[in-house]
Amino acid sequence: MVERGSGVAVWRQIGESLANDIRNRLYAAGEQLPPESELAAKFSVNRHTIRRAMSVLEQDGLVRIEQGRGTFVQEHAIDYAIGRRTRFSENLRSQGKSGHVEVIGSQELRAADVARQLGLPRNAPLLRVTLTGKAENRTINVSDHYFDQARFPDLAERLASLRSVSKAYASYGIGDYMRKWSRVTAALPSADVARLLSQPKTRPILQVEALNVDGGGEPLQYSVTRFAGDWVQLVIADDS
Numbered sequence: 354m355v356e357r358g359s360g361v362a363v364w365r366q367i368g369e370s371l372a373n374d375i376r377n378r379l380y381a382a383g384e385q386l387p388p389e390s391e392l393a394a395k396f397s398v399n400r401h402t403i404r405r406a407m408s409v410l411e412q413d414g415l416v417r418i419e420q421g422r423g424t425f426v427q428e429h430a431i432d433y434a435i436g437r438r439t440r441f442s443e444n445l446r447s448q449g450k451s452g453h454v455e456v457i458g459s460q461e462l463r464a465a466d467v468a469r470q471l472g473l474p475r476n477a478p479l480l481r482v483t484l485t486g487k488a489e490n491r492t493i494n495v496s497d498h499y500f501d502q503a504r505f506p507d508l509a510e511r512l513a514s515l516r517s518v519s520k521a522y523a524s525y526g527i528g529d530y531m532r533k534w535s536r537v538t539a540a541l542p543s544a545d546v547a548r549l550l551s552q553p554k555t556r557p558i559l560q561v562e563a564l565n566v567d568g569g570g571e572p573l574q575y576s577v578t579r580f581a582g583d584w585v586q587l588v589i590a591d592d593s
Contacts, residue, residue: 355367355370355396355397355398363396363398363402364398364402364403364405364406364409365406365409367392367396367398367402367403367406368406368407368409368410370396371386371392371406371407371410372410372413372415375410375415375416375426380426381426382426382427382428382429383425383426383428384425384426385422385423385424385425386407386416386423386424386425386426388423389403389404389407407424410424411424414427414583415427417552417583418553419551419552420551420552420553422551427583428584430583430584430585430586431444431445431448431450431488431493431584431585431586432448432586432588433580433585433586433587433588434588434589434590435532435535435537435561435563435587435588435589435590436532436589436590436591437531437532438529438531438532439532439535439563440519441453441454441486441517441518442517442519445488450488450489451488451489452486452487452488452489453486453487453516453517454484454485454486454487454512454516454517454518455484455485455487455513455516456482456483456484456509456512456513457483457484457485457549458482458483459480459481459482459483459509460480460481461478461479461480461481461502462478462479462480462481463476463477463478463479464479464499467479467499467575470499470564470572470575471499471500471501471572471575472571472572473501477501477502477503478502478503479499479500479501479502480499480500480501480502480505480508480509481497481498481499481500482497482498482500482508482509482512483495483496483497483498484496484498484512485549486578488584491584492549492550492551492581493550493580493581493584493585494550494578494579494580494581494585495546495549495550495578495579496576496577496578496579497576497577497578498518498574498575498576499574499575499576500573500574504525505525508521511524518574522573527567527568527573528568529567529568530565530566530567530568530573530574531565531566531568532563532564532565533563533564533565533566533570533572534563534564535561535562535563536561536562536563537559537560537561537587538559538560538562539557539558539559539560539582540557540558540560540579541554541555541556541557541558542554542556542558542579546558546579550579550581552581552583556582556583557582558579558580558581558582559579559580559582559585559587560577560578560579560580561576561577561578561580561587562576562577563575563576563578564576
């Protein structure tokens with residue numbers, strides 16, 4: 354309970370009480386905290402006071418607040434390696450986590466700037482596949498991948514079935530592929546990306562633009578991937 358008149362703000366006392374509960378594992382990593390109304394009743398305060406306490410806990414990295422879902426104990430960030438052989442599922446498996454990708458949309462299009470990245474004529478038909486990357490069933494990234502439509506005519510369907518880019522490539526006889534280059538920037542998410550990542554639009558994301566090539570050095574895939582900044586730490590790996 355809180356002590357009024359103690360010289361310590363009530364919201365700060367509540368925050369420290371909840372922080373101690375988290376440190377003592379009363380609430381496990383990833384577990385949802387009680388709703389604001391329940392906490393307000395427990396501490397005999399209004400919901401605004403609870404929100405202020407939660408805001409400080411979020412700034413301290415102990416919880417994450419997901420719009421429309423509630424407040425959850427923050428897990429440790431995932432180290433996501435970016436190197437010559439960047440593989441989503443393998444990155445997670447090396448940390449004892451399961452992961453897969455899910456297709457949420459695909460589109461045939463023409464885009465001269467993307468065609469240039471893929472070494473194709475500016476008017477070449479392209480395939481864009483939008484994926485979400487799942488770690489333990491939580492979305493940690495949203496990505497747009499662009500391919501040569503003529504080379505991979507039914508790639509979206511194979512990705513939806515196999516839930517792995519590497520396995521989809523293998524189905525075309527491509528046993529290995531490499532990252533030629535990556536460009537990492539910080540950005541604010543669009544409304545759709547923020548919704549898929551379950552985060553506010555005002556919280557920055559890590560955006561990785563990249564080009565993958567096959568064993569002969571021919572471009573395979575141009576991608577723009579947006580990572581939840583509070584869930585993923587990008588590690589630049591020397592795996593040459």
